[in-house]
Amino acid sequence: MQRRIISGKNTDQRTELYVLKHKDKEIAIVQMDVCTGRLKRAAEVLLPEELPAGCGADGSRLPEWWENRAIPDSRIGLQHVLAGAGMQTNLSLMLSSYGLSLTDHYWMQPAERKLYWKDLNFYENIFSDVLGNLLTDTEETGRKNALPGNLSPSFSVNGDMKKKWVIREGARCLLKVTSEYYGQQSVNELIAVRLHERLSWDHYVPYRIEYRKIRGTEYPCSLSPMFTSEEREFVSAYQLLLDYKIPNESSLYEALISRAVQSGMEEERVRRQLEYSIMTDFILSNTDRHLNNMGFLYDSKRRFFCGMAPVFDTGNSLLYDREESLAKTNLLGLKVNSFCRWERDLLRYVKNSSMLNLEKLKDFPEEAESLLLKYTEMPVKRAGEIAGTIRGKIRYLTLFQQGKRIWKQGKYW
Numbered sequence: 001m002q003r004r005i006i007s008g009k010n011t012d013q014r015t016e017l018y019v020l021k022h023k024d025k026e027i028a029i030v031q032m033d034v035c036t037g038r039l040k041r042a043a044e045v046l047l048p049e050e051l052p053a054g055c056g057a058d059g060s061r062l063p064e065w066w067e068n069r070a071i072p073d074s075r076i077g078l079q080h081v082l083a084g085a086g087m088q089t090n091l092s093l094m095l096s097s098y099g100l101s102l103t104d105h106y107w108m109q110p111a112e113r114k115l116y117w118k119d120l121n122f123y124e125n126i127f128s129d130v131l132g133n134l135l136t137d138t139e140e141t142g143r144k145n146a147l148p149g150n151l152s153p154s155f156s157v158n159g160d161m162k163k164k165w166v167i168r169e170g171a172r173c174l175l176k177v178t179s180e181y182y183g184q185q186s187v188n189e190l191i192a193v194r195l196h197e198r199l200s201w202d203h204y205v206p207y208r209i210e211y212r213k214i215r216g217t218e219y220p221c222s223l224s225p226m227f228t229s230e231e232r233e234f235v236s237a238y239q240l241l242l243d244y245k246i247p248n249e250s251s252l253y254e255a256l257i258s259r260a261v262q263s264g265m266e267e268e269r270v271r272r273q274l275e276y277s278i279m280t281d282f283i284l285s286n287t288d289r290h291l292n293n294m295g296f297l298y299d300s301k302r303r304f305f306c307g308m309a310p311v312f313d314t315g316n317s318l319l320y321d322r323e324e325s326l327a328k329t330n331l332l333g334l335k336v337n338s339f340c341r342w343e344r345d346l347l348r349y350v351k352n353s354s355m356l357n358l359e360k361l362k363d364f365p366e367e368a369e370s371l372l373l374k375y376t377e378m379p380v381k382r383a384g385e386i387a388g389t390i391r392g393k394i395r396y397l398t399l400f401q402q403g404k405r406i407w408k409q410g411k412y413w
C-alpha cells in the first residue's frame with residue numbers, strides 16, 4: 001500500500017493515480033486524467049473478481065464503464081452546470097464526488113488518501129443538492145447536516161433528461177424534470193405504471209408525479225423511488241455486454257440473454273421480462289428501450305446476479321415529441337432505439353404472447369387520456385389522439401396474439 005501512496009502522482013502532470021473501490025475493497029489502481037476526468041487505464045488490478053461486470057478480467061473496459069455512468073454530453077444544460085460547478089467535463093464533475101453514485105457501490109479514492117465508504121456513500125449519508133437546482137432548473141433549497149463539499153449523486157447518473165436525486169421521507173428518489181412537450185414524458189411514466197398494475201405485473205418502478213416550478217411555470221415531473229440499495233447494484237444490459245463479443249450468428253437480443261445466463265441469471269426469468277417489455281412498450285409506442293434502459297440487479301456482498309431490474313424509463317413514448325397529425329401516424333411504422341430498428345420487428349422475439357391479458361385493458365386508453373388531461377396543459381384533441389394510438393396498438397397486439405405476423409404490415413398476414 002505504501003508503494004502506491006508514494007507513486008500517487010505520475011510524471012504526467014494531468015495524470016493521477018486513484019484506487020477504484022467497491023465499498024471498502026480496493027479493486028484496482030487506475031490512472032485518471034484529473035482535468036478531463038477520464039479514466040485512462042487500469043495500472044494494476046488487485047481484485048479481478050470484484051471489477052464491475054463487463055469490464056474484463058484485466059479491467060480493459062473500465063474507461064467505457066466510467067463514461068457510461070456520467071451525465072452524457074448530450075444532456076441539455078450540461079455546460080451551464082459545469083460552469084456553475086467550476087468543472088471542465090462531465091467526467092471531472094463525477095470525479096469531484098469521488099464517482100459515488102446511487103446506482104452501484106463503486107467509487108474512486110485518490111491514491112494518497114484514506115477514505116471510507118461509511119463516511120461518504122449516498123445510501124446512508126444525506127446529501128445536499130445545491131447544484132441539483134442547476135441540473136434541473138428547479139427552485140429548491142439545500143439540506144442541512146448533509147455531506148460537505150457539494151458531493152452529489154446527481155453527477156453520476158446517466159440519461160438525457162434533466163434529473164437529480166432527492167430524499168423524500170428518508171427514501172432516495174430520482175426526480176426527472178422537463179418543461180418540453182407539455183411535460184408529457186413524466187405523465188407517460190405514470191401511464192406505464194397504470195398499465196403494469198392492470199396487467200398484474202409487479203416488477204416495475206412506481207413513478208409518481210410532482211409539480212416543479214421551472215422559470216416561473218409549474219410542470220409535472222416524475223419521481224421514482226430508488227430500485228437499487230446498499231445491497232443491490234444496477235448493471236445495465238449495456239454494461240453487461242461491454243466485454244462480450246457478440247457471435248456473428250447471434251442477434252443482440254439473444255446475445256444479451258446468453259450473457260445474462262452465463263452470468264448466472266435464470267433464462268426463463270430474463271425472457272419473460274424482455275418479452276413483457278417488448279409487448280407493453282409496443283402498446284405505449286415506447287421508442288427508447290435501449291440497453292441502458294434495462295438491466296439486472298447484482299448482490300454486491302454475496303456476488304451474484306439476483307434478478308432483473310424492474311421495468312423503468314418509459315417516458316419516451318406515446319409520440320411525446322410529435323407535434324401534429326398524431327391520428328395519421330402509421331402505428332406499424334415506428335422506428336425505435338432498441339434491439340431492432342423497427343418497433344414491429346421486436347415482436348418476432350416474443351414467444352409467449354399470451355402472458356398479457358388484454359381484456360384487462362378495456363378502458364385503458366381512456367384512463368391514459370384522462371391522466372394526460374389531469375396533469376398537463378395539452379390540448380384535449382392531442383390527448384384524445386394519443387388515446388387513439390393506444391387503442392390502435394392494442395388492436396394490433398390482439399391480432400399478434402391470434403397468430404398474425406403483424407410485422408408484415410397488413411399485406412401478408
Ligand SMILES: Nc1ncnc2c1ncn2[C@@H]1O[C@H](COP(=O)(O)OP(=O)(O)OP(=O)(O)O)[C@@H](O)[C@H]1O
Binds near residue numbers: 160225227
Ligand atoms: N429509480 C431508480 N433507481 C435506481 N437507479 C435509477 C432509477 N431510475 C433511473 N436510474 C438510473 O439512472 C439512469 C437514468 O435514468 P432514466 O433512464 O430514467 O433517465 P432518462 O434520462 O429518461 O434516460 P434516457 O436517456 O434513456 O431517456 C438509469 O439508466 C439507471 O442507471
Ligand SMILES: [Mg+2]
Binds near residue numbers: 160292293
Ligand atoms: Mg434512460
